[in-house]
Amino acid sequence: MKFHKYFIVMLLAAFVSGCGDTSENANDLFSIQIKENKKVYTPAETISVSLQNIKNRDISSVTYLLDDDVIASVEGTAPVSVSLSEKKLGQRNLKARIESNGSTYSVTKIFTMVASEKPKLYTYKILERYPHDRDAYTQGLEFENDTLYESTGQYKSSSLRKTNYTTGEVLEQVPLPETYFGEGLTILNDKIYQLTWQENTGFIYNLATLEKKGTFVYGASKEGWGLCNDGTNIYKSDGTEKIWTLSPETLGEEGYIEIYTNTSKIPRVNELEWVEGKIYANIYQQSAIAIVNPTNGAVEGVINLSNLKDEVTQHDKLDVLNGIAYKGEPNILYVTGKNWDQLFKIEIIEK
Structure with missing residues (x-):
């Protein structure tokens, strides 16, 4: 028996030696x-x-x-x-x-x-102003033809809205359950996708009826902030420097880019819009929109929207710029903010 145990020990030692010591x-x-x-x-x-x-x-x-x-x-x-x-x-x-x-x-x-080049700098010119619901805590904004869809936030008052952007009239509204905080939205293949903030849940709606058709959950991107799409893929921000690519079939995360200028990262990326091959991203608590290369994350431009907040009615609940919509007009954006009483049509001008 002792010989048998000794033989096993020697055999194991020889095996370990042959495989290499990786300790x-x-x-x-x-x-x-x-x-x-x-x-x-x-x-x-x-x-x-x-x-x-x-x-x-x-x-x-x-x-x-x-x-x-x-x-x-x-x-x-x-x-x-x-x-x-x-x-x-x-x-x-x-x-x-x-x-x-x-x-x-x-x-x-x-x-x-980091990015190879400094971002170009842009300013803006107000072309038109439209009424906007002052009680809307704007989180997501996107056109489908001439109809503007909006996602609003805050617990107990979050909603999905279909609006007439020229009059500010809310044509249809779907309230979220009180335990959900609405965030960004995007429209793809006759469906509306809407995020919630920290509830790890997104909602899917029928575009024509606004009927809720399903839900999806997040993976490594722990929070929901902004959404946009390029006609094929969906892009999601999570409040960090990352923008995630989501599968349009499963809504699963397929990878991400990190947003950097030529010197540093851009954290707290918020509401998103796809504009002519680029991602336009609101930077939370900054009066600016970053123009992002969706392939590598380079910030190729920055739109300075300083003083735009001063153009709306000042009140206690007034909050930051948030909400970018593009209607296919070159160099034209529609922007608003959280609890702003105006939606602005602006021209983007390179400095």
Whole structure:
């Protein structure tokens, strides 16, 4: 019996030895080096990446991955050139998978990518003013032909509305249950999609009847803020620097971009609108709209809407700019805010 136990122990030891000892901390053995060693990088750059072999281990191969996509494979510690062109902005994970003495090790280096160029600056000109319900805590705004649909917030008073934008008349209204706080909306394939804030629930309505047809839940995007669509995909903001792409079939999250200028991220992205291939995004508590590249998250322009809030009736419940609608007119937007008594048709003018 003793011999039998000894034989099993020796067999297990030989098996572990043959598979390689991966109990060592990979970060004590290897590290990723970027030759440029900067705080931030841009899509216009190509970086030189290599592996530091801290304890001079035998290395058979190194595979580099950027956000889990393989970008290069080399023998030993030879440097590789990595183009950052067409890569998404934000926090990127560069990983090295090392084969050494029959074992596989993995080390990671995190770096930040920002936009290559400064955003263009825009101002505005008021073209027309329309009445708007002062009690509407505007969260989402979108045209379907000449009809303006609006989502309003606040517990016990959230709603979905179909309105005549020229008169401010609410043609139809669907109240949300009192426990839901309404947020952004968008219209796609004869359906209206409406978010709620912290309830992890979105509502789906029939466009023609406003009848509620279903619900959907969020995944990693914990909150609901803004929605828009490009005719195929739906985009969702969650109050951070992220904009998520949702499947139009399942409403599941398929990935995200992070919103960055050439210097820093833009947090608290709110109401969204799709305008001629770009995402226009309200920045919460800022009198500004960011023009975002939906492919990589670069802020290509900023529309300064300072003083627009001063154009509406001032009162105790008056809140921030929020609500962007586009009707297909070049350089024209329709904007309002939370508890504003006017909807503005404005022309966007580059400074």
